[in-house]
Amino acid sequence: MILYLLRRLAVTAAVLLVICAATFAIFYLMPADPAQGACGKACSPERLATIRATLGLDRSPFTQFGDYLGGILSGRAFGSGAAAVQCPFPCLGFSFQTNQPVWELLTSRLPVSISIAVGAAVLWLAVGVAAGVVSALRRGSLWDRAAMTAALGGVSLPIYFTALVLQYLLVVQLNVLPYPTAVPLTEDPIGWAQSMVMPWITLAMLYSGVYARVTRSEMLESLGRNYVRTARAKGLAEVTVVRRHALRPALMPIVTIFGMDLGALLGGALITESVFGLPGVGKLAADAIASADQPVILGVTLFAASFVVLANLAVDLAYAALDPRVRAVG
Amino acid sequence: MTLLTVRNLVVDFSSGVRAVAGLDLDLAAGQVLGVVGESGSGKSVTSLALLGLLPRDARASGEIRFDGRELTRLDQRALRRLRGNRIAMVFQDPLSCLNPYYPVAFQIAEAYRAHHRAGRKAAHRVAVRMLERVGIPEAERRARSYPHEFSGGMRQRVMIAMALCLEPDLLIADEPTTALDVTVQAQILDLLRELRRETGTAIMLITHDMGVVAGLADQVVVMRDGRAVERGAVRDVFHRPQQPYTRGLLACVPRIDGPLPHRLPTLSETA
Amino acid sequence: MSARVAGSTRAGSRTAGTAQVPVLRRLLSQRATALALATVALLVLVALAAPLITWLTGSSPTAFHGETVDPALGGLPRGTAGGISAEHWLGVEPVNGRDVLARVVYGARVSLLVAVLATAVSTLLGTALGLLAGFLGGWADTLIGRLMDLLMSFPSLIFMIALISAAPGADRRLLLITVLGLFGWPYVGRIVRGQAMVLARGEFVAAARVLGASRRTLLLREVLPNLTGPVLVVATMSIPACIATEAGLSFLGVGVQPPTPSWGQMIASAVPWYASDPAYFLIPGVLLFVTVLAFNVLGDAVRDALDPRSKPR
Secondary structure (H helix, E strand, O other): HHHHHHHHHHHHHHHHHHHHHHHHHHHHHHHOOOOHHOOOOOOOOHHHHHHHHHHHHOOOOHHHHHHHHHHHHHHHEEHHHHHHEOOOOOOOEEEEEOOEEEEHHHHHHOOOHHHHHHHHHHHHHHHHHHHHHHHHHHHHHHHHHHHHHHHHHHOOHOOOOOOOOOOOHHHHHOOOOOOOOOOOOOOHHHHHHHHHHHHHHHHHHHHHHHHHHHHHHHHHHHHHOHHHHHHHOOOOOOHHHHHHHHHHHHHHHHHHHHHHHHHHHOOHHHHHHHHHHOOOHHHHHHHHHHHHOOHHHHHHHEEEEHHHHHHHHHHHHHHHHHHHHHHHHH | OEEEEEEEEEEEEEOOOOEEEEEEEEEEEEEEEEEEOOOOOOOOHHHHHHHOOOOOEEEEEEEEEOEEEEEOOOOOHHHHHHOOOEEEOOOOOEEEEEEOOOOOHHHHHHHHOOOOOOOOOHHHHHHHHHHHHOOOOOOOHHHOOOOHHHOOOHHHHHHHHHHOOOOOOOOEEEOOOOOOOHHHHHHHHHHHHHHHHHHHHEEEEEOOOOOHHHHHOOOEEEOOOEEEEEEHHHHHHHHHHOOOHHHHHHHHOOOOOOOOOOOOHHHHHHO | OOHHHHHHEEEEOOOOOOOOOOOHHHHHHHHHHHHHHHHHHHHHHHOOOOOHHHHHHHHOOOOOOOHEEEEEHEEEEEEOOOOOOOOOOOOEEEOOOOOHHHHHHHHHHHHHHHHHHHHHHHHHHHHHHHHHHHHOHHHHHHHHHHHHHHHHHHOOHHHHHHHHHOOOOOOOOHOOOHHHHHHHHHHHHHHHHHHHHHHOOOHHHHHHHHOOOOOOHHHHHHHHHHHHHHHHHHHHHHHHHHHHHHHHHHHHOOOOOOOOOOOOHHHHHHHHHHHOOOOHHHHHHHHHHHHHHHHHHHHHHHHHOOOOEEEOO
16 A cells, blocks of 8 residues: 555656646747746847846756756746845746745635635535436436536536626525625634625536536446445335445445546636636736736646646555555556 | 235236246145256246336236235335335346445445344344354455455355345345356255255255256246246256256256267257 | 646557448437437538528628718617628628628638647657557667657647747648647647557457568558458547647647638627627537537447446546
8 A cells, every 4th residue: 555655656757747848938938038028018129138138048948947957946046146036935936927936825825715616516516416316216307408518518608608697696696695706714704705606606607517417427327336236135214225235336436536637627727717706826827828928827727737647646546445445456 | 824925926027028927836835846947937026026126117917925925915115114025036147246335244234234133233243143054165265355355156145145035935045156156056056945944944945956956956937938837846957847948948958877869959949 | 737637548458440430430329419410411511501591591701891880889880680681691800890700600611720730749749659659669769758648748738839929920820720730739649559559469460460461461461451440430429529629729829810701709809799789609619519519429429329338437
């Protein structure tokens, strides 16, 4: 088990390194000039040259990548002397447009993204899995058909469209919710919930559809298993048969996609945050794209990728914990 | 004393297939009834119909009288209390019939607790005792192992332990040895024979193998296309088969003492 | 994206036959599927006939109609529901008064073009690499398998954004097709690889090999035809995923650039107006939803028709 863990950790680290290199390569090889982006719209040639030197853009790509990796591991400084800009560990770059280290920007935005992702995840997991289970148990019924139609609709909804419709209905027309703002949970729980409700519903409408469909088909498959027949033949109550013998195996694939989805969302719900104007990591990315702030785009990409890769690791570990057959191999 | 009486059992599938077409069965307490036939003759469907475990697209009619009660008229609750407790079942493929996510002792204890007021620990002790009884070595330690950690024969022993932990009046064994290696088959049959002697449980033994019936059963029913074509004491049916079909089934059993045929006969020639 | 996860189907181990006629008949026998098929057909027709439609209505997607908006109200369209009138059937855009119908119709063109071509790229790439991996095995399999794993574990949306935003000036449509294809092929490749592995060991391939067929002949004559079913399923599922992703990227400003219209971009430009002119975001939004839904229904139906036991995963 410990060996398995170490091996998985090594693979994770390798994947992160590859992603790091790939991201860096994109920005290095592509024609966009990072110095131009850092300098902003009105930029004198002298200032451009200074920034270029400060960023180390005049050095070889390998040196630059080395510097970047070094910055992540131990922090670094841009430029030298009195004009040097400090970027402490873990340095994911420095945003010259906002005069802040990227890491600081990311961590300050993270709570909002976590609030959105976790709340939505709880909602869609509850709704999606429950709907899928009921659909599978009453296959072919009116409920099943209605739920699956709704699920397919949810899967097909563009989230920015859902978001706008919700905001138009609930805020503008019915006036039951305020415009979402970033309220910390610890300061004003009610305000926090009021701000988060629409992002949660928006995301949950999409993801519940996905989860209902997956749960239903997984449940149908596991309900047809021989061991479910054995469980019935033992005289177990139907609730126990369904929960213990059919649902448990059906949840395994759901663990996988849940890990991936949650990981991706923690790295920023780009569209949802943009539409509702909530300052999460996703909004940071969207703003950085709009203002061509390359160090931030690079940083967010890496940051989000790390979440996905770590979610992958978590899923694998969860599998090992949940499935005795995997445990035996590991 | 008659334990099980089946009269005119008919099972239809929504696809239009009639799997069982008017079957009569009689089984006395403590006896072993062999139900023999080719695959597709309706044996397994019959056993599922007895427990009320037919798939959704199947409909059963007729009489199933078990210990004085008419099973077709019982509601799900009453039927559930009967399953496992009074009528237990062992299936063909023990790997797919055991849940891979739970230790074997848990799955046995679960059956026990479905019908007895017993705590986790007490039920676990029952499970370990049953594992010992069906011949699992180091039962105490192996109890916490998962199904995939056992061999095929050991898994079938677990299934039998699970079926017998509630001391049922009737054990339905549906092809209990088919998925196993030949030497293991013999061991499992020995185990069933021994357990029957000790507990006095009646057994309905479903198989396509006349050899298995010969070693264990008292009575035999030969099924074909959902009907019983021949029935009687094992000795009579084996020595004086009335139907060509039965003769065909018997001829399919290779004998070590008989002359070697040029070619094994097939059923289509003889029936 | 999650829609991707749901869309990428394990097409089951059974190899679907190439009997197209019964499949088509089965598809048409269901009302929802027939409706979806009709919707898709209508959409394709509209996209193809976009110039004809704008010629009929008399307003191009890029022509400004200043007289249709009210400068006193900050450029809000005059009239009801976003300025719907005899000249402008779906209303006009705020501020510049461009015809929404014309933009929506041309937007359909972009959407479908990008989605279909991106699917073509990912299908070709996925089939080729999947075949190589499954058929050759060994190091080729390891390499391609690892690459697929890596690509599928990437946060693709943000990576696409990074890629596109790092290449200003390039033709966005071309870039979108490349990027969508690049991140989409592992979903095809994974299935093709699995099928190819089964098929490569299949008896009929062994039989052909015994008869002296070359590797190339085997690949083209025996293995490839057996893959059409599963690949068709993934490809059908990939189109709505691509449409949704393209619209999402355009919404975020890294998709199709103005003045070329696109649905996602239209919705993005409608965001500041959503309270005062809801029709402006509702029209492209509903269209996008209906399009993706129709393709999804179709994808489900194709999957069910080719493999009744399959499950979305």
